[in-house]
Amino acid sequence: MTPRTPIWKAIAASIRHDIAEGIYGAGDKLPTEAALAQRFGVNRHTVRHAIAALAEESLVHSRRGAGVFVATTPTDYPIGRRVRFHQNLRAAGRSPAKKVLLLETRTASASEAEALQLPYGAQVHVYEGLSLAEGRPIALFRSAFPATRCTGILEHLGNNPSVTEALAKCGVHDYTRASTRVNAKLATATQALHLQIAEHAPILRTIGVNIEPDGTPIEVGRTWFAGDKVTLTLSDT
Structure with missing residues (x-):
């Protein structure tokens, strides 16, 4: 039998x-x-x-x-002098997309003003959104740009969520990463909801400052990556 x-x-x-x-x-x-x-x-x-x-x-x-x-294979995401979301995802063989969550102009926070070398009370344009790979959320982000230097950037981002293309339309045709800080966090309820993970699941937060060729800060960004969906890698480029 x-x-x-x-x-x-x-x-x-x-x-x-x-x-x-x-x-x-x-x-x-x-x-x-x-x-x-x-x-x-x-x-x-x-x-x-x-x-x-x-x-x-x-x-x-x-x-x-x-x-x-x-199970998913974590997406390799290089962090180097030239951090470009769409380029990074395509290089990893993934299809990139962004979803806009917020576009607003407000007074810079103390940390934003310091990073962008702005005076107290200066205005910044803020872009918050969700980064997607193959249609699935991998990261939340918030970027702040100096309002006087980046006039019209929110309108450009509303039409096309690419930061690189929006900056180019503001006259910033090249920028590089000046610094990146990475630390581990636990997802809040709202972050978990957006990233489709459990509350208190591990996430990686990066804080980066991008500069123009003359060294002028043009963007300070915070990104919260889902810990099991992304592998951050260091790059010299």
Whole structure:
């Protein structure tokens, strides 16, 4: 008599097949344990056993409070003298996009004024948005530009979310990264919502200052990367 395949192995094989067929793509959330238990006519313990086996194969991973997701290969994101979002993502073989969340003009914060070498009370144009790779969120960002130097930049960004192209339309045809600071944080509730991760999941925050060829600061930006979706790499260029 041929021994029967343990039901949890059969469930794992079925989900593995669904992943291979693209029914669940990289980064997708699997159905809940309850939904899978109902689908296969088993209890949750059996489903849990199958999911654990897939996790051991690194096909899926769980996020506390969020669910079980199909594993993704982290996107390499170089940080060097020339940080260009679209260029970086295309070089990594990913399709880049940005979603605008906020465009406003306001008084610079103390840290923004210091980074941009602006006097107290100076105005900045602020651009907040979501960076996407293959249509999935990988980072939140906030950039501030000196208002007097970058007249019209918010209108340009509203038409095209590329910072490089918007700056070019303001007469800034080249800029480089002067400094980058990186530290680890835990995602707040709103950051988790935007990045589609669990609250308090690890994220990487970068604070960067970009300058014009003559050394004048043109942008100070903060970016919060989803820790399991991006690998930050150092580049000399």
